[in-house]
Amino acid sequence: MTVEAVDLSFTYGERMILNHVSFMIPDRSITTVLGPNGAGKTTLLKILLGFEKMDGGEVLYDGKNLHSIPSKQFWNSIGYVPQARQSIFPLTVEETVLTGRTGHLSMFEKPGRKDYAICEEAMHKAGISHLKNRSCATLSGGELQLVHIARALAGKPRILVLDEPETGLDFENQLMVLHLLQQLNQEDGLTILYNTHYPDHALDFSDHTILFMGEGKIVHGSGKQVLTKENMEHAFHVSVEIFTGFNRHAVIPVGKDQK
Amino acid sequence: MFKNRYSAVMTGTMIVLVIFALYALCIGQYSISFEDLIRALTGKQPPANVITVLFKIRLPRILVSIGAGAGLSAAGAAFQSMFANPLATPDTLGTSNGASFGAALAILLGLGTFGIQLSALLAGLLAIALVFVVSGASKKNVSILTVVLSGMVISSLFSALVSFVKFVADPNDVLPVITYWLMGSFSSINLKSLYTGLPLILIGTVILYLIRYRMNVLSLSKEESISLGVNLPLIRTVIIVSSALVTASVTAMCGVISWVGLLIPHIARMLVGNDNSRVIPCSIVCGSLFLLVIDTLARTIAISEIPVSILTSMIGAPVFIALLKKTGGDL
Numbered sequence: 001m002t003v004e005a006v007d008l009s010f011t012y013g014e015r016m017i018l019n020h021v022s023f024m025i026p027d028r029s030i031t032t033v034l035g036p037n038g039a040g041k042t043t044l045l046k047i048l049l050g051f052e053k054m055d056g057g058e059v060l061y062d063g064k065n066l067h068s069i070p071s072k073q074f075w076n077s078i079g080y081v082p083q084a085r086q087s088i089f090p091l092t093v094e095e096t097v098l099t100g101r102t103g104h105l106s107m108f109e110k111p112g113r114k115d116y117a118i119c120e121e122a123m124h125k126a127g128i129s130h131l132k133n134r135s136c137a138t139l140s141g142g143e144l145q146l147v148h149i150a151r152a153l154a155g156k157p158r159i160l161v162l163d164e165p166e167t168g169l170d171f172e173n174q175l176m177v178l179h180l181l182q183q184l185n186q187e188d189g190l191t192i193l194y195n196t197h198y199p200d201h202a203l204d205f206s207d208h209t210i211l212f213m214g215e216g217k218i219v220h221g222s223g224k225q226v227l228t229k230e231n232m233e234h235a236f237h238v239s240v241e242i243f244t245g246f247n248r249h250a251v252i253p254v255g256k257d258q259k
Numbered sequence: 260m261f262k263n264r265y266s267a268v269m270t271g272t273m274i275v276l277v278i279f280a281l282y283a284l285c286i287g288q289y290s291i292s293f294e295d296l297i298r299a300l301t302g303k304q305p306p307a308n309v310i311t312v313l314f315k316i317r318l319p320r321i322l323v324s325i326g327a328g329a330g331l332s333a334a335g336a337a338f339q340s341m342f343a344n345p346l347a348t349p350d351t352l353g354t355s356n357g358a359s360f361g362a363a364l365a366i367l368l369g370l371g372t373f374g375i376q377l378s379a380l381l382a383g384l385l386a387i388a389l390v391f392v393v394s395g396a397s398k399k400n401v402s403i404l405t406v407v408l409s410g411m412v413i414s415s416l417f418s419a420l421v422s423f424v425k426f427v428a429d430p431n432d433v434l435p436v437i438t439y440w441l442m443g444s445f446s447s448i449n450l451k452s453l454y455t456g457l458p459l460i461l462i463g464t465v466i467l468y469l470i471r472y473r474m475n476v477l478s479l480s481k482e483e484s485i486s487l488g489v490n491l492p493l494i495r496t497v498i499i500v501s502s503a504l505v506t507a508s509v510t511a512m513c514g515v516i517s518w519v520g521l522l523i524p525h526i527a528r529m530l531v532g533n534d535n536s537r538v539i540p541c542s543i544v545c546g547s548l549f550l551l552v553i554d555t556l557a558r559t560i561a562i563s564e565i566p567v568s569i570l571t572s573m574i575g576a577p578v579f580i581a582l583l584k585k586t587g588g589d590l
Contacts, residue, residue, distance in 0.1 A: 046482070049482075049486070051482050051485070071490070072488065075485070075486055075487070075488045076488060078486065079486075080482070080483070080486035082480065082482060082483050082486075085480070087343075087478055087479060088343045088344070088345065088478050089339075089340065089343075089345075089478055089528065089533040090533060091475065091532075091533050091534055092532070092534075095475070095532075095533075095534045099475050099476050099487055100487065102472070102473065102475075102476050102487045102488050102489060103487055103488015103489075104488070105472070107469075107470060107473065107494075108469040108470060109472065110472045110536055111472070151487075155487070155488070
């Protein structure tokens with residue numbers, strides 16, 4: 001599924017977040033969104049999902065306007081993974097993943113055998129089958145993130161949208177989440193879109209990057225085209241060095257911009 | 260013996276409920292022997308006064324206390340999920356204060372039992388209608404906090420109106436009646452109130468039961484629940500209206516019954532976990548049993564009736580504390 005933003009504009013109070021911005025998220029790509037705090041990364045995701053009203057422009061899914069797609073059909077093709085938060089009344093892992101089936105059930109329906117089987121598969125993919133009967137209240141941040149990804153997968157989406165999926169996780173869990181996203185993209189053909197604070201991840205784990213440059217402008221393209229030393233120094237107001245080795249990139253902020 | 264803890268809890272509670280209901284039919288100021296009860300229930304001819312006490316007085320009252328316990332507990336569980344707040348009760352949006360005002364006003368105007376009940380029911384539903392108007396709860400993009408705050412405003416408005424009615428009421432005869440009514444009692448239940456009030460309680464409870472699975476998603480953030488495919492304005496409206504039907508008719512028939520809607524859902528969660536597809540049925544059976552026991556005590560332990568809300572608190576609090584200790588507060 002392709003997602004296309006055409007001429008988007010959005011202001012937050014006096015502040016210009018998006019100024020006539022257009023870009024395309026190719027089908028079956030992994031796309032990352034980068035930018036400094038408060039630049040509008042989360043806002044952009046919310047606009048693309050229709051949670052936030054834009055001032056102008058339109059969002060197209062496979063060429064169709066977001067608002068012309070019936071809500072049920074729309075949400076059955078999208079899996080949304082917000083920043084992990086504990087629930088007030090924590091469910092078990094399996095119960096949580098099952099809630100991912102809600103959109104496929106009628107108002108009075110409970111999940112049936114088929115839904116349980118789909119959840120089993122989603123938990124297996126996310127590598128959390130062994131946690132099945134644990135309460136979500138007892139999970140670590142990394143495990144909870146994987147549970148929320150499995151919940152999104154249970155809805156059988158074609159696009160996965162994640163809000164900072166690796167923030168707050170340790171190295172092992174970060175790699176676990178990033179590898180899972182890659183695997184879902186390559187094996188299941190999911191289109192994946194996520195926000196991140198890590199240029200390294202955008203360079204090594206995504207095909208396509210959108211970088212907020214300030215004053216409502218963005219640049220987009222492949223990670224290597226977008227995440228150049230110059231662009232990042234402009235966007236983040238720091239001087240950076242990019243190191244390569246072991247098939248990985250490391251972007252290091254070396255000092256505050258003196259300008 | 261049982262498939263899991265849930266079926267054990269449900270079966271056990273239902274058996275106790277049936278046994279206790281039969282027991283409650285027998286005891287009271289006019290006690291009925293077990294043989295007479297069986298004869299009456301199987302259609303054989305017991306003494307005429309047994310029939311009168313059983314079917315005109317005791318059975319309606321027992322059915323209403325069971326229905327009220329079920330409905331208030333289901334509504335409490337639904338509100339706690341919807342507001343993502345363990346302290347929410349069916350009264351949170353002001354329905355019972357609205358109904359109290361309707362009743363107090365009717366008592367002041369000297370209306371009869373049925374007039375009081377009708378006035379209370381209408382005022383309770385009026386309160387919830389006002390909450391919808393003020394908060395726009397049935398519209399898209401309304402935060403649940405706006406709904407709660409609107410409910411609190413409407414609730415305190417009606418609470419002030421109740422105080423006003425009490426203030427102007429004659430302190431010698433009318434005021435004590437209002438005060439006693441507000442403490443809750445099933446004593447004025449008769450066949451007529453059974454036919455008008457109980458169906459509304461049942462409709463509300465059945466709807467809450469049917470949509471119970473969707474409640475799991477409601478305690479998440481607004482965006483999260485929409486993304487999981489829930490029609491948020493619709494489901495909120497259904498829950499608020501169903502709970503209001505329950506609370507307004509319970510309050511109209513029996514006065515204010517506190518604690519049940521807060522306490523029972525928590526007991527249910529301690530017993531069967533947090534999944535609402537189990538919490539709602541478990542709240543329904545536990546709430547029925549709890550209120551039936553309370554009402555039976557209310558009409559049997561002293562010569563005059565004890566207001567229900569006094570007993571729900573006095574018995575509910577220690578039960579809840581014991582459960583908290585036992586589970587270590589691990590809800």
